[in-house]
Amino acid sequence: MLGLGVDRLQADINRLLTSLFHQGVLDEQFLQLQQLQDETSPTFVYDVINIYFDESEKLLRSLRLLLMDREFSDYKKIGLHLNQLVGSSSSIGARRVRTVCVAFRSASELNNRPGCLRGLEVVEHEYHYLKNMMHELFQLEQQRLLAAGVRYPM
Amino acid sequence: MQEDSYTLITNTKKHTHALEHLLFEEKKPKMATTSTSTGDIKKTKSVEVKKKLNVLIVDDDTVIRKLHENIIKSIGGISQTAKNGEEAVNIHRDGNASFDLILMDKEMPERDGLSATKKLREMKVTSMIIGVTTLADNEEERKAFMEAGLNHCLAKPLSKAKILPLINNLMDA
Numbered sequence: 001m002l003g004l005g006v007d008r009l010q011a012d013i014n015r016l017l018t019s020l021f022h023q024g025v026l027d028e029q030f031l032q033l034q035q036l037q038d039e040t041s042p043t044f045v046y047d048v049i050n051i052y053f054d055e056s057e058k059l060l061r062s063l064r065l066l067l068m069d070r071e072f073s074d075y076k077k078i079g080l081h082l083n084q085l086v087g088s089s090s091s092i093g094a095r096r097v098r099t100v101c102v103a104f105r106s107a108s109e110l111n112n113r114p115g116c117l118r119g120l121e122v123v124e125h126e127y128h129y130l131k132n133m134m135h136e137l138f139q140l141e142q143q144r145l146l147a148a149g150v151r152y153p154m
Numbered sequence: 155m156q157e158d159s160y161t162l163i164t165n166t167k168k169h170t171h172a173l174e175h176l177l178f179e180e181k182k183p184k185m186a187t188t189s190t191s192t193g194d195i196k197k198t199k200s201v202e203v204k205k206k207l208n209v210l211i212v213d214d215d216t217v218i219r220k221l222h223e224n225i226i227k228s229i230g231g232i233s234q235t236a237k238n239g240e241e242a243v244n245i246h247r248d249g250n251a252s253f254d255l256i257l258m259d260k261e262m263p264e265r266d267g268l269s270a271t272k273k274l275r276e277m278k279v280t281s282m283i284i285g286v287t288t289l290a291d292n293e294e295e296r297k298a299f300m301e302a303g304l305n306h307c308l309a310k311p312l313s314k315a316k317i318l319p320l321i322n323n324l325m326d327a
Contacts, residue, residue: 032313036224041201052217083261087288088217091311 009144016137025130030093046141049134052092056127057138059085063120067113078108078116085123096127207321208252208272212242212270213259213286218310220256225314229321238262239270246279251282253325257312260287260299268302275303282324284317286310 020026037044059081066072066081082105089098104119211222211233214233219235226233236242239262245251256274260267271283285299285307294309306320 029311048220088215089248091218091221
């Protein structure tokens with residue numbers, strides 16, 4: 001009975017990941033992250049993704065504050081924030097977030113404020129979609145581990 | 155039938171394990187050799203001791219530092235991190251730092267990778283320095299970074315497969 005539960009959960013995880021790859025939400029770099037997870041770092045993917053969420057939300061908040069300021073003109077700062085977002089997104093395999101950040105950065109290089117505002121909306125949308133999908137993935141993984149009777153120190 | 159992600163992981167793992175086997179394992183013990191300063195392998199007839207690769211990871215991004223730390227750990231190395239080029243230079247100021255490898259990000263606040271690399275070479279730091287660039291960096295920027303004193307340049311995102319051949323060369327040298 002337990003075995004069937006684990007198998008079904010594993011199948012759900014595989015289906016979700018396959019879907020995320022097909023949608024282009026994730027790319028091969030996410031597989032590289034999973035490869036780095038082992039018995040010495042059993043929660044590596046969870047840890048690094050959560051660091052990514054914390055850091056990305058700080059950057060997105062800062063971007064929004066900058067752009068909401070009517071006197072705003074510091075496109076260089078926008079570019080620096082976006083460079084960081086592009087780098088960290090590509091490092092975890094968040095392909096769509098990375099792509100829309102690159103488009104946003106192009107608008108900032110042209111000092112195009114309406115383009116930047118639109119870019120920010122798109123980035124926020126893609127980011128939140130990714131975050132929701134990752135939470136779903138982690139929940140499934142947690143259920144799978146519980147079903148398999150595995151305990152990791154958290 | 156489309157390969158699911160876990161099949162992909164398994165196949166990639168096999169390839170990476172093969173690379174690691176090449177890098178870190180010797181099937182036949184060899185005669186004793188003289189040791190050199192870094193990255194050496196001391197060998198006797200019956201026992202092999204491998205020195206752990208000691209790496210400095212220089213990047214202002216927390217996610218990337220964590221990723222690179224784990225990559226180095228996964229290949230049996232140890233690492234220290236610095237948040238920018240200025241920290242990296244400060245680590246070397248007392249002359250006692252001894253890294254086999256420095257992974258140097260290009261764009262960082264306070265002191266960028268290019269400036270840090272130049273400074274470290276002026277300080278006679280002989281570690282292998284691998285510059286880590288982004289796809290946004292053009293050929294001219296990469297060239298300038300190399301000329302600052304890098305041994306190699308790699309584009310983000312880094313992975314075990316990208317870094318292992320370079321480390322292999324370092325260990326052979």
